[in-house]
Amino acid sequence: MRFDVVTLFPDFVRQCAAVGVVGRAQQRELLQVETWNPRDYATDNYRTVDGRTCGGGPGMVMLIDPLRAALKAMREAAAEPVHVIYLSPQGARLTQGRVEALAKLPRIGLLCGRYEGVDERLLAHEVDEELSIGDYVLSGGELGAAVIIDAVGRLQEGALNDAQSAQQDSFSDGLLDCPHYAKPVRHALGDVPEVLLSGDHAAIRRWRLKQALGRTWLRRPDLLVQRALDKESRALLEEFRREYAQSERERLANDAAEQ
Template structure:
């Protein structure tokens, strides 16, 4: 998969992407990340890429021409069809389902804004979709681009040492259509001043371990992200597990209607 990043600070994204899973994915030839700086396509002695907004107000807006020329050069660098994704707080929320869909594409172009954003005419003419990583504002789209790259790269076949790791992540949709939060995890030592590992995880009974993990995932999701669970869609087995979890924890049966 090829990912092109259009940014005033492409080296910043490259540095972040050089480590961990994404770094290994690049070393294995699973992902290729290329940076593009629109300032290289700006004219004049100062190579300006921004200007004051019409209508007044604070901040600066990124200019059309340097970005457009940069995007055209980016597209021309590889014959594979590309989708231009603009990282912006106004975009659709990035979800695990969306990440999985992006990971299946052959090529992505991530467009990082700065200042007050990008001239809307460029967005309308060149951008295929807009994505947001959360309801907050960053100084630019570089960190958001790094998030997308990490989330997408780890889903490439061979990127993770154990392919099951991605399947069991939070928000991954199971065969029953539920996207639950992950269950708690423990490792050595068994006994610690901070507590003891749940005995079921030491039992060697894989069926009971799977049942406990399912119950913990259901309970944790219900308490922290209740909007992810539609009680009517739960199987009888899941309902029983959730009810038992809530009874044991003393939590309210439905945190949306206390």
């Protein structure tokens, strides 16, 4: 897979993509990350890439021509078709499902805006979709681009040392992930649940599913509304709710006793 990033800060993008899973994936030639600076395609002596917004008001807008020239050069740099994404708080919310769909594409272009954004006419003619990484505003699209490169890149075959890691991630099956533990088994902060030490794979699978269902119910109940639970999942979730209610009653009783 190849990522092409149109950005005024190419060093930032390259540095973000050089570490961790994405960095190793590039070393293994599973990913390629290239950057394109619109300033290199500006035609005046000042390498101007922005202008005042029409109609008045604060802030500057990124100009059509330098961006369009950078996108043209980007498209011509490789034979594969490129799917161009503009990082914008007005875009559709990025989800794991969208990440998985993007991971199947051979090439993705990421357009990073700055200032007040990009001239709307360029977006209408040169961009395939707009994506947002959350309901907040950043100084530019580079952090969003880095998020997409990481989220999509790690799903490439061979990028992770164990392919099951991606399958068990939060949101991969519509639920949050279950809790995880490592050695030592006994610690001042608590012990590892006995079921994880039992060697009973069926019991471990059931415990992990129950914890994933319960954690989703506690932290992201909206995800359960969107999911049709099978008979086992409904039973496990009800079991988790009962255990949680009992633990809360015990906690409140202990708090009252201490007072």
